[in-house]
Amino acid sequence: MEVIIVPAAQDVGSAAARIISRLVAGKHGAVLGLATGASVKPVYAELVRAKLDFSRVTTFNLDEYVGSASFHEFMEEHLLKHVNADRARVHFPPTEGADLAGACEQFERDIRAAGGIDLQLLGIGRDGHLGFNEPTSSLASRTRIKTLTGATREANRAAFGGGEVPLHVVTMGIGTILDARQCLLVADGAAKADAVARMVEGPLTAMVPASALQLHPRATVIVDELAAAKLALRDYYREVQRNKPEWQR
């Protein structure tokens, strides 16, 4: 896992946006896996500011509440309406219909038909969840319906104006996420420091779903100083970045 430590949340956004922009500029018809949440807002703000050309980009969102379009609205507000996205190439997990399980399988087929995800953008939950894969999610899971923990519903309550947060969600599985050719996780703030340390340096365990990124050959984690505070090897990660050879940049 590559760990990049930057001073503040704003710098997390610009460092992540740089990686995404380079991919999109260098690959005609890039496929991006996108995420929602406070951590990715600065990333999208940078992409909008840079006027990145989205006309050929295909996107697949990571997760959504069952019976809701909340993350759909988030994406419109923070990214899609500000860039030249081709809506025919924008995909969200299914959240309605009599055969939701079948629709989840179709979502997986759609990802494969698009050629697979080139880069999956991710945040991390305070409990170490990835997407909405809560602790004890199978590390081989695919897109499916999940039940949120009380803690996650509490953490996400603000997005529902303080009201009820849906209990059920549809999320890409951890197996789905690991299939992406590159994973890019962003986190900032002291509230994420424990989860970040457990993801990067803790044992691989379904109790910390994000620790599954230890299995990925190309996972990059960008964190600010506050979120990096509990990493035992943080000085080493800084040294690696300082001495990164030109060809690896």
Ligand code: GLP
């Ligand atoms: C939600 C999302 C995750 C996100 C996490 C962190 O639960 N489903 O994909 O990574 O929250 O969100 P935030 O960035 O707002 O802390």
